[in-house]
Amino acid sequence: MRKEGKKADTFILKGNICYSKTEKEVTTIPHAYLVCRDGICQGVFESLPDDYKEYPLTDYGDALILPGLVDLHLHAPQYAFTGLGMDMELLEWLDTRTFPEEGRYGDMEYAQKAYRIFTEDLKKSATTRACIFATRHVPATILLMDMLEEAGLQAMVGKVNMDRNAPDYLCEDSPEKSAEDTLLWLREVKGKYKNVKPILTPRFIPSCSDRLMEMLSEIRREYDLPVQSHLSENKGEITWVKELCPWSSFYGDAYERFGMFGGTYPAVMAHCVHPTEEEIALMKKNQVFAAHCPHSNTDLSSGAAPIRRYLKEGIRVGLGSDIAGGHVLSLFQVMVGAVQASKLRWRLLDETQKPLMVEEVFYMGTKGGGAFFGQVGSFEKGYEFDAVIVDDTRLETPRELSLKERLERVVYLSDDRDIAGKYAAGRRII
Amino acid sequence: MRKEGKKADTFILKGNICYSKTEKEVTTIPHAYLVCRDGICQGVFESLPDDYKEYPLTDYGDALILPGLVDLHLHAPQYAFTGLGMDMELLEWLDTRTFPEEGRYGDMEYAQKAYRIFTEDLKKSATTRACIFATRHVPATILLMDMLEEAGLQAMVGKVNMDRNAPDYLCEDSPEKSAEDTLLWLREVKGKYKNVKPILTPRFIPSCSDRLMEMLSEIRREYDLPVQSHLSENKGEITWVKELCPWSSFYGDAYERFGMFGGTYPAVMAHCVHPTEEEIALMKKNQVFAAHCPHSNTDLSSGAAPIRRYLKEGIRVGLGSDIAGGHVLSLFQVMVGAVQASKLRWRLLDETQKPLMVEEVFYMGTKGGGAFFGQVGSFEKGYEFDAVIVDDTRLETPRELSLKERLERVVYLSDDRDIAGKYAAGRRII
Missing domain, CATH: 3.20.20.140 (Metal-dependent hydrolases)
Incomplete structure (x- = not known):
């Protein structure tokens, strides 16, 4: 397979990643890397593994990245x-x-x-x-x-x-x-x-x-x-x-x-x-x-x-x-x-x-x-790559918030104005 | 009193007016005139009385005008x-x-x-x-x-x-x-x-x-x-x-x-x-x-x-x-x-x-x-003039809606994006 071909189907998103493994807790990883290959999530990484360093990366800054x-x-x-x-x-x-x-x-x-x-x-x-x-x-x-x-x-x-x-x-x-x-x-x-x-x-x-x-x-x-x-x-x-x-x-x-x-x-x-x-x-x-x-x-x-x-x-x-x-x-x-x-x-x-x-x-x-x-709705390895990027800067507060608290406010207070990007099955749609 | 002085304190808003007299029903009057004089509502008129013809009028087109x-x-x-x-x-x-x-x-x-x-x-x-x-x-x-x-x-x-x-x-x-x-x-x-x-x-x-x-x-x-x-x-x-x-x-x-x-x-x-x-x-x-x-x-x-x-x-x-x-x-x-x-x-x-x-x-x-x-929250004559203008065009629908139905959708679906104007006690604040 040509390298370019591989490249086109693999990409990385960077941001504050929140997702569920179980219903008991939300996993939150600040400023982490989320890798998609051929529409499938390869996992979340605190620092980007060498294998992925040549692929395109979109940095969403301080925004939250959640499963769709x-x-x-x-x-x-x-x-x-x-x-x-x-x-x-x-x-x-x-x-x-x-x-x-x-x-x-x-x-x-x-x-x-x-x-x-x-x-x-x-x-x-x-x-x-x-x-x-x-x-x-x-x-x-x-x-x-x-x-x-x-x-x-x-x-x-x-x-x-x-x-x-x-x-x-x-x-x-x-x-x-x-x-x-x-x-x-x-x-x-x-x-x-x-x-x-x-x-x-x-x-x-x-x-x-x-x-x-x-x-x-x-x-x-x-x-x-x-x-x-x-x-x-x-x-x-x-x-x-x-x-x-x-x-x-x-x-x-x-x-x-x-x-x-x-x-x-x-x-x-x-x-x-x-x-x-x-x-x-x-x-x-x-x-x-x-x-x-x-x-x-x-x-x-x-x-x-x-x-x-x-x-x-x-x-x-x-x-x-x-x-x-x-x-x-x-x-x-x-x-x-x-x-x-x-x-x-x-x-x-x-x-x-x-x-x-x-x-x-x-x-x-x-x-x-x-x-x-199927395997949908999480960022565990092997899941289909559905992701939504939420920019919560509109939800202003004078407080210092944890990532978990920011997610909670997104659930309670956000609306479609705050959606800064969206991917379904590995394809960007917003 | 100088005419200019009078003029400054009297104004008219035009739009689709909805307000309550009783809790049983909402009064809705399409494309009507709402008159404010010295911060007090002078009532709602289907056509503008001659007395008010020389005063400034803001036409909000097809938007809704509700009490604040x-x-x-x-x-x-x-x-x-x-x-x-x-x-x-x-x-x-x-x-x-x-x-x-x-x-x-x-x-x-x-x-x-x-x-x-x-x-x-x-x-x-x-x-x-x-x-x-x-x-x-x-x-x-x-x-x-x-x-x-x-x-x-x-x-x-x-x-x-x-x-x-x-x-x-x-x-x-x-x-x-x-x-x-x-x-x-x-x-x-x-x-x-x-x-x-x-x-x-x-x-x-x-x-x-x-x-x-x-x-x-x-x-x-x-x-x-x-x-x-x-x-x-x-x-x-x-x-x-x-x-x-x-x-x-x-x-x-x-x-x-x-x-x-x-x-x-x-x-x-x-x-x-x-x-x-x-x-x-x-x-x-x-x-x-x-x-x-x-x-x-x-x-x-x-x-x-x-x-x-x-x-x-x-x-x-x-x-x-x-x-x-x-x-x-x-x-x-x-x-x-x-x-x-x-x-x-x-x-x-x-x-x-x-x-x-x-x-x-x-x-x-x-x-x-x-x-x-006090006398607040309605457009009956004598009420303090609090009004909010809601532009509901964002709430798109393929249906023909009555004014009452549009108000119902504003209650259920609108947010601050839809507020096109606001007056409190006769003063415009948005």
């Missing part, structure tokens, strides 16, 4: 109404806000306008990876994937399946048509992208007939796809699932019986606010990821998920903005929301379950959720 | 550690974070640096009025008042009193010394400012001896001062007050017995998270303002205040950022926090008390809290 943040659950089409209609619970909100908005994505001109805004804002944020719901529409879903690919964001995107309990303008005509469109979509995107991948996306049990779930399960196996959906978000929803699937023992069991609840492949379930003991046990057994969406769970009055319990059980937890059930795209703000929700849960509901610490939510927003994408 | 926001409770010296140490409850947090920081304000060089940052950030925000705790130090308190005056912000600022249960470096030597310093401070600032006023500020019952409270009560009467303090924030604190004041029936009663709980003069009590029935009744009788600080109450795990109950009882409620128990200076974010806390309170604690609506928290952050300053 991972958003395990969000709805791209809903970004258009972020911050609106936050006075409803889930099922009413779906009928009056969400479904009418999603209905518009049959119109490619509207989709173009809306997804451009979404993609630009996601690019400006600290997020490098996301699991994204589109709508049921194949052309608009492919458009969204094209835009994310172009922006360099690493994403799993799902064409949504829904063949019941949705308004006519949004409901798919039959399970067969839903499955057919899914196959059409999968064939069209196959091998098309470097950054973006498809993920199977039955909206949730109430909007997918048994027949559709069976057909999707076959497609899942055939294409070896991961799965994303919603689980036990709201009490009304859980009761409804019981009525719709009287043969299921609990909500998660309804997915399980169709082979759509992980085990041999990655599955991520958003919310998991009101699990039963059996559901927790099955999530653990099948290594299902919980996408914790604290702002959404608060904004839609769903409740506060038992995350401390999940951590104790060893259940895999990442964070989700759940745009637009949640009103903030910033994963830092979602981390704050997770700490806050856990504090009110502790104070108001269950004082045996200690609040979350900032170390834990930082872990969830990086390595915890990143695991859904 | 009112922050009823915050600690200026704590701004230096905003977003740090959010893993503690109140009493531990005071000992390990707050008192050591406040101890630094004996050093005028440090105070200069810290209060400059605070004042600049408050000026950039949507807040025009605030009730502010300084520290026990007279020179630094006066410095803060000088800076706020210079910035054109309307504020009540208190030199803090604390003669017990504080570390040596911060505790005042005796009740007499505390009272003496208070008098020194009051004499020094008397008649000095147009924008800033002193407010009597016993920190809270645990840090003020009975003797000090008696002396402060005399000073209050002599100088006809309003009062600010803390009330029923945290359960440990409430138990402690019971021990310290065995002669009191409840926390608020301890203030009442010293004549420091409103009635004939304005008093604002921060938090009011865990009131007893008697406390609620006394707050109502004495027209005590509750400064609701939802972020602080969540960040310090204090709980969620019963604001719906307060509204039903007709208790006066405003919002407070409570920097740095709360981590956000933005009153818009405090409004969001108030809605969110009320939702989790409803879901986790008491389903008889309905969550707050955006109309209600907008009212609290403007006219509700504004009432502590």
Whole structure:
């Protein structure tokens, strides 16, 4: 291999490096070197090893370098109404806000306008990876994937399946048509992208007939796809699932019986606010990821998920903005929301379950959720190289701060103005 | 009077005007005229009356014009550690974070640096009025008042009193010394400012001896001062007050017995998270303002205040950022926090008390809290002219939005980048 070729794919970033190995603590190394080779992190070094001395180095001075943040659950089409209609619970909100908005994505001109805004804002944020719901529409879903690919964001995107309990303008005509469109979509995107991948996306049990779930399960196996959906978000929803699937023992069991609840492949379930003991046990057994969406769970009055319990059980937890059930795209703000929700849960509901610490939510927003994408969300050797550079000079203070304290302030106080650079899978995108 | 003289004190702003008359709804008038004469609002007009046609007009185009926001409770010296140490409850947090920081304000060089940052950030925000705790130090308190005056912000600022249960470096030597310093401070600032006023500020019952409270009560009467303090924030604190004041029936009663709980003069009590029935009744009788600080109450795990109950009882409620128990200076974010806390309170604690609506928290952050300053926080005729101009073009959306919806998005999504102008008491300050 030519030396120039090698050179082009290896580079070094210098700055104040913070990342998680475990959820217990954040590793902070001031003025250190972070090496990327062929999109893979080679580790963090206090002084640069001789092997890397000839490669290009970007010195970010006193800025912080963190792993790119991972958003395990969000709805791209809903970004258009972020911050609106936050006075409803889930099922009413779906009928009056969400479904009418999603209905518009049959119109490619509207989709173009809306997804451009979404993609630009996601690019400006600290997020490098996301699991994204589109709508049921194949052309608009492919458009969204094209835009994310172009922006360099690493994403799993799902064409949504829904063949019941949705308004006519949004409901798919039959399970067969839903499955057919899914196959059409999968064939069209196959091998098309470097950054973006498809993920199977039955909206949730109430909007997918048994027949559709069976057909999707076959497609899942055939294409070896991961799965994303919603689980036990709201009490009304859980009761409804019981009525719709009287043969299921609990909500998660309804997915399980169709082979759509992980085990041999990655599955991520958003919310998991009101699990039963059996559901927790099955999530653990099948290594299902919980996408914790604290702002959404608060904004839609769903409740506060038992995350401390999940951590104790060893259940895999990442964070989700759940745009637009949640009103903030910033994963830092979602981390704050997770700490806050856990504090009110502790104070108001269950004082045996200690609040979350900032170390834990930082872990969830990086390595915890990143695991859904493989070796992602850390700077340990062998991890995919996602990094975000945060210049915190705007967050002025008269105090001397440790690197750990500066990170804490970045989590609590920073916004997209402070993002000075971003790399996903080894490619610079800001 | 010369025409030019009149002209200089009268001006008109044009834009999309939103304000509250009641907590039930927001009045929105697109492309309307807002008239200020001698610092007083003359009302909102859909077309400009002939009387005002010769006066200067600033056209803010499609921007929103709102009443300036009112922050009823915050600690200026704590701004230096905003977003740090959010893993503690109140009493531990005071000992390990707050008192050591406040101890630094004996050093005028440090105070200069810290209060400059605070004042600049408050000026950039949507807040025009605030009730502010300084520290026990007279020179630094006066410095803060000088800076706020210079910035054109309307504020009540208190030199803090604390003669017990504080570390040596911060505790005042005796009740007499505390009272003496208070008098020194009051004499020094008397008649000095147009924008800033002193407010009597016993920190809270645990840090003020009975003797000090008696002396402060005399000073209050002599100088006809309003009062600010803390009330029923945290359960440990409430138990402690019971021990310290065995002669009191409840926390608020301890203030009442010293004549420091409103009635004939304005008093604002921060938090009011865990009131007893008697406390609620006394707050109502004495027209005590509750400064609701939802972020602080969540960040310090204090709980969620019963604001719906307060509204039903007709208790006066405003919002407070409570920097740095709360981590956000933005009153818009405090409004969001108030809605969110009320939702989790409803879901986790008491389903008889309905969550707050955006109309209600907008009212609290403007006219509700504004009432502590007199006729403040609205654009009704006769109100003091505090206005903030918000340019929401950054909050892009493909949808057509009503003015009410745009306001809702400003509350949920805007930040200081979006503030295009600000007027306090008729003077332009941004």
